[in-house]
Amino acid sequence: MGDVNLAEVLLPEMVILDCEPFKDKEDMFDTMTRRFEEAGFVSDAKAYKEALEYRESLGPTYMGNYVAIPHGKCSEVLKPGVGFVRCRKPFIYESAGESGEVKFIFVLAISDNQDNNYHLRVLAALAGMLAHDQFLELLGKAENYEELIRGIKELS
């Protein structure tokens, strides 16, 4: 990932480890979009949720390996950011006609204006890491935020 720092977009308040499984995707979106608003990444949780749902309508964000990576892009995103949830147990994630068991979810908030390429680059680097088994292992075993960030730095 070079000199980009994931800790700048993946803030501690946006990481939930060992969460109780969500009822469904909708339930997870409600929780996460609220968090994005509270943490100041988006100005309007509802508008951001609509952006996530719009992206869902274009194609699946279920990625296999218990991973989902829903993402929304809209003008209500004040700064690009990432939320990460790890559930204690998998729940069924339905996405554009596909469904599967999910317990690792990365939710991406992408701003409409692309002036901030640096943050977009961090999000892109994170997406690339998801193709690697060592990264998935880390997601499963990190015990806290610090361990997660440290592990990501070691892998990148």
Add this chain to the structure above:
Amino acid sequence: MKVIAITSCATGIAHTYMAAEAIMKICKEKGYDCKVEKQGALGIEDKLRSRDIKEADLIVFANDVGITKAERFKGYEDKILHTKPHEVIKNPEIIFQGK
């Protein structure tokens, strides 16, 4: 064997980069040369040169949205495999399974 690919997706962030990484990873495992051009929210990255296109044994288009500068591939259509980034992410082997 030399594999080249272009990845692109609707938002230009998630699938573009995941698919690119998945293609590079499987080529590395198989010992193939590989170069992937990303057409995402950051513009065109790692742009394929005419030499790359000429030398490639396999060209993979993993795109949800139109390929930018597709005219570069004129005359090489028989080497192109068309797929979607989502398919590549779920099963990278798909790029070697013929057209």
